[in-house]
Amino acid sequence: xxxxxxxxxxxxxxxxxxxxxxxxxxxxxxxxxxxxxxxxxxxxxxxxxxxxxxxxxxxxxxxxxxxxxxxxxxxxxxxxxxxxxxxxxxxxxxxxxxxxxxxxxxxx
Amino acid sequence: xxxxxxxxxxxxxxxxxxxxxxxxxxxxxxxxxxxxxxxxxxxxxxxxxxxxxxxxxxxxxxxxxxxxxxxxxxxxxxxxxxxxxxxxxxxxxxxxxxxxxxxxxxxxxxxxxxxxxxxxxxxxxxxxxxxxxxxxxxxxxxxxxxxxxxxxxxxxxxxxxxxxxxxxxxxxxxxxxxxxxxxxxxxxxxxxxxxxxxxxxxxxxxxxxxxxxxxxxxxxxxxxxxxxxxxxxxxxxxxxxxxxxxxxxxxxxxxxxxxxxxxxxxxxxxxxxxxxxxxxxxxx
Numbered sequence: 073x074x075x076x077x078x079x080x081x082x083x084x085x086x087x088x089x090x091x092x093x094x095x096x097x098x099x100x101x102x103x104x105x106x107x108x109x110x111x112x113x114x115x116x117x118x119x120x121x122x123x124x125x126x127x128x129x130x131x132x133x134x135x136x137x138x139x140x141x142x143x144x145x146x147x148x149x150x151x152x153x154x155x156x157x158x159x160x161x162x163x164x165x166x167x168x169x170x171x172x173x174x175x176x177x178x179x180x
Numbered sequence: 181x182x183x184x185x186x187x188x189x190x191x192x193x194x195x196x197x198x199x200x201x202x203x204x205x206x207x208x209x210x211x212x213x214x215x216x217x218x219x220x221x222x223x224x225x226x227x228x229x230x231x232x233x234x235x236x237x238x239x240x241x242x243x244x245x246x247x248x249x250x251x252x253x254x255x256x257x258x259x260x261x262x263x264x265x266x267x268x269x270x271x272x273x274x275x276x277x278x279x280x281x282x283x284x285x286x287x288x289x290x291x292x293x294x295x296x297x298x299x300x301x302x303x304x305x306x307x308x309x310x311x312x313x314x315x316x317x318x319x320x321x322x323x324x325x326x327x328x329x330x331x332x333x334x335x336x337x338x339x340x341x342x343x344x345x346x347x348x349x350x351x352x353x354x355x356x357x358x359x360x361x362x363x364x365x366x367x368x369x370x371x372x373x374x375x376x377x378x379x380x381x382x383x384x385x386x387x388x389x390x391x392x393x394x395x396x397x398x399x400x401x402x403x404x405x406x407x408x409x410x411x412x413x414x415x416x417x418x419x420x421x422x423x424x425x426x427x428x429x430x431x432x433x434x435x436x437x438x439x440x441x442x443x444x445x446x447x448x449x450x451x452x453x454x455x456x457x458x459x460x461x462x463x464x
Contacts, residue, residue: 079262081253099259102413143413144256 075083078173082114085178086116086153094125097146098168099165104139122164128157151157155179189415204396206239207246212458216249219347223454229383234455237398240389241464245410247463257339257408257460260332264340267333273324279337282321284408286344294345294457298446300357307361307442310338311417329436335415339406342459349456350403352449365447368440374431380444383425395464401452402445404461412438418445 081095091154098120117139124134133149151159156179163171211218221236238246248254268279268286283289294310301308301316307314314337315326327334354362369380383392384400391397405418412420419436422444426433434440 075263077262078260079253079259095253097253097256097259099263142410144259146254146256 076163076165076169076171077164078161078171080173080175082175084175084176085138085180088179090178091150091152093148093150094159095097095146095148095160096123096125096173097144098145100163100165102137102139102141102145106139118166120163120171121166122162123147124162124165125149125151126160127151128155135140141164153177153179197239204462206235206396207243207336208235208330210239210246212236212238212246212250214252217229217347220349220456221458222268223349223452223456224229226450226453230381231399234401234452235399236401236403236455236458237463238404238458238461239460240396240398245462245464248408249458254461255408255462257406257462258416260336260339260408261343261460262405263332264338267337268340271320273318275321275323275410276411277433279317285445286341290341290344292348293361294342294348294459295348296352298352298442298449300353305357306439307358307446309437309442309445312442314341315337317428320329330417330420335353335406335417338417339415339460342406342457345457346459350449350452352446352453354446354449357398358446361446362450364440365443365445369447374426374429376431380425380448386429399451400448401455402448403452404456404458406459407461407463409463411464418448 074142076099078096078098079114080097085117086092101118102120102121103115103118105114107115107116119139119141120137122134122136128133132151135147137145159175159177161173161175165171182422208222212221225231225234238249248256252258265286271278271281279286298307298309299313300306301312304312304316304452311329311334314334318324318326327337352358372379372382380400383397388397388399402418405421406415406417407421409421417436419441422441423433423436
């Protein structure tokens with residue numbers, strides 16, 4: 073768990089108009105910025121501060137995350153699938169890194 | 181304060197530590213099912229067990245925590261398992277080998293390994309835990325640096341190897357060369373230590389099922405380790421849990437990987453003989 077890595081569970085296929093559940097989990101320390109190390113120095117804040125999920129370029133779900141959220145944040149939400157397309161999920165880290173996952177959904 | 185008065189205060193504090201409540205009983209009406217596979221969380225007690233029935237710590241946790249373990253996606257320990265799988269296939273060290281170079285497919289070669297830990301190692305003439313075996317391979321076979329006991333890599337590897345035995349009953353050797361270690365572990369389990377003057381047995385044998393302040397005392401089985409503890413916000417080893425318990429009773433903990441903890445690990449594993457491996461479990 074030393075490095076940041078997202079896990080996503082999303083169905084590969086769906087019927088048109090179906091409401092699917094998307095589960096996401098990302099390994100991340102979510103360091104709140106409130107703690108001190110052994111020498112008494114503040115450990116700098118480092119959290120995932122934003123998450124967005126887009127379907128074919130259109131935002132379907134987005135949220136800001138705050139320092140009180142525990143390590144390895146888990147997000148679950150649902151989405152209506154109108155057509156085949158690509159789900160793009162993006163996590164924004166305080167240190168400037170952006171982690172992205174793309175999954176395709178096929179409408180049958 | 182006289183000596184007697186202090187003793188009475190001490191006794192009152194001791195009584196107050198454990199509180200019984202109808203709500204505190206473990207929920208035995210639930211079954212652990214992961215991806216359609218039933219994992220046995222209760223077992224017949226071994227002949228020398230103090231319990232009528234062995235009950236996994238899973239039953240002592242809240243509905244929400246139990247649910248986390250019932251789905252491998254929701255179970256955050258699988259972040260470690262995934263990392264462990266990656267490490268399994270990573271070539272490291274002077275011999276240019278990975279775990280997979282010798283052991284191939286872990287789902288075949290490592291099945292059942294977790295259930296028999298700790299295991300006697302003839303060459304080293306001592307019991308080896310999974311951590312010992314991993315580091316032994318790294319040093320002797322791969323020519324790589326050993327990992328620290330609680331290193332993220334070590335926890336990932338032991339979680340990954342452990343999950344290959346999920347559902348298999350715990351069965352550790354306690355006779356032959358293991359006997360002195362078993363007796364030592366038994367001694368440690370039943371010896372009162374620390375400022376609170378408590379032994380493992382005080383909580384996990386005599387008072388399991390009751391609340392110790394806000395915590396629900398389980399039978400103290402080790403079948404789910406390494407475990408994802410919500411308090412830790414990560415995966416931790418059994419020896420980390422031992423350390424935490426000893427701090428709670430204000431004792432000086434033994435070192436992770438010490439002879440004392442390995443003996444205790446053996447004895448605790450034996451107490452859970454027959455329970456299914458739940459690695460990696462989720463606890464409070």
